[in-house]
Amino acid sequence: MDTATGIYEFKIDAFTPDSLPMARLAEYLTELSKLLGHQEHVHFRKLKKGSAVLQAAVEYPERPKVAARLSMVRKNEAPDEAIEALQELNRMLQADNAVGYLKQPGAGIILEFPGRKTPISETVAVVEQGELDGQVIRIGGKDSTIPVWLRSPDRTIYRCTATESIAKELIKHYLGEVLRVSGIGKWRRTQDEGWTLESFQIKGWQDLSPIELGETIATLRAVEGSNWNQTEDPLAEWKKVRGDQ
Numbered sequence: 347m348d349t350a351t352g353i354y355e356f357k358i359d360a361f362t363p364d365s366l367p368m369a370r371l372a373e374y375l376t377e378l379s380k381l382l383g384h385q386e387h388v389h390f391r392k393l394k395k396g397s398a399v400l401q402a403a404v405e406y407p408e409r410p411k412v413a414a415r416l417s418m419v420r421k422n423e424a425p426d427e428a429i430e431a432l433q434e435l436n437r438m439l440q441a442d443n444a445v446g447y448l449k450q451p452g453a454g455i456i457l458e459f460p461g462r463k464t465p466i467s468e469t470v471a472v473v474e475q476g477e478l479d480g481q482v483i484r485i486g487g488k489d490s491t492i493p494v495w496l497r498s499p500d501r502t503i504y505r506c507t508a509t510e511s512i513a514k515e516l517i518k519h520y521l522g523e524v525l526r527v528s529g530i531g532k533w534r535r536t537q538d539e540g541w542t543l544e545s546f547q548i549k550g551w552q553d554l555s556p557i558e559l560g561e562t563i564a565t566l567r568a569v570e571g572s573n574w575n576q577t578e579d580p581l582a583e584w585k586k587v588r589g590d591q
Contacts, residue, residue: 352405353402354412356435356448357400361442362395365398377434377438381432383411383427389403436464442461478496479498482494485520506546506547524554530546
C-alpha cells in the first residue's frame with residue numbers, strides 16, 4: 347500500500363456536500379477516526395464535491411502505522427475499536443441507503459462498505475450464559491472493560507471483554523494452557539443457520555489443568571463399562587477428543 351501521500355478518502359454515494367447534514371457528518375468522522383486510529387495525528391482535510399467524500403490526512407511519521415492498521419482491518423485482526431468502527435460505518439451507510447469505500451488517491455480502494463447492498467436476513471440474536479474454551483492470545487486496552495482474545499483448539503478467535511480484576515488474573519495465562527471462561531455471550535444466527543459470537547463478557551474462568559483433567563478421567567474410569575480403563579494414555583486421548591492436539 348502506498349502511504350506516501352497520507353491522504354484517505356471515504357465516499358458516501360447517497361449524499362453531496364450540500365445534502366449531508368452536519369450532525370451526520372460528525373458521526374461519520376467520529377467512526378472514521380476510530381477506524382484509522384492514531385487520532386492525534388489524523389486530521390479532517392475537506393469534504394470534496396460530487397458525492398460526499400470525506401478526506402483525511404495523516405501526518406508523515408504515522409503513515410506506515412495507519413496503513414498497517416488498515417491492513418489488519420482487512421484481515422479481521424485489528425483492535426476491537428477498529429473492527430467496531432468498520433461495522434458501524436457500514437450500518438450507518440445502510441441506514442442512509444448508501445454504499446461507500448475507503449481509498450487512497452492513486453493507490454485504489456482499501457476497504458469497501460456494501461451499505462444498502464448488505465444482504466438483509468432474518469437473523470436471530472440470543473443473549474445467554476455460556477462457556478468458551480481457548481488460549482489467551484491478546485489482552486489489554488484503555489477501555490473500562492478490557493479486551494481479551496481467546497483462540498480455541500480449532501483456531502477460532504473469540505473477542506471477549508473482562509473487568510480489570512479478571513484481566514489481571516488472565517494475563518498470567520497469556521499464551522499458556524487452554525482455559526475455560528464463563529460469562530454472558532451474544533450469539534447471532536447467520537443465513538446459513540450457523541451461529542456467530544458477537545460479544546462475550548467474561549465473568550469467571552477455570553484452568554483446565556492436567557490435575558483437573560486427571561480427576562475427570564478418574565471419574566470416567568470408575569463408570570462401569572467405560573472404555574477408559576482400556577486406554578493406555580487417557581490424558582492424551584482426552585486431549586485428542588477435545589481437539590487440543
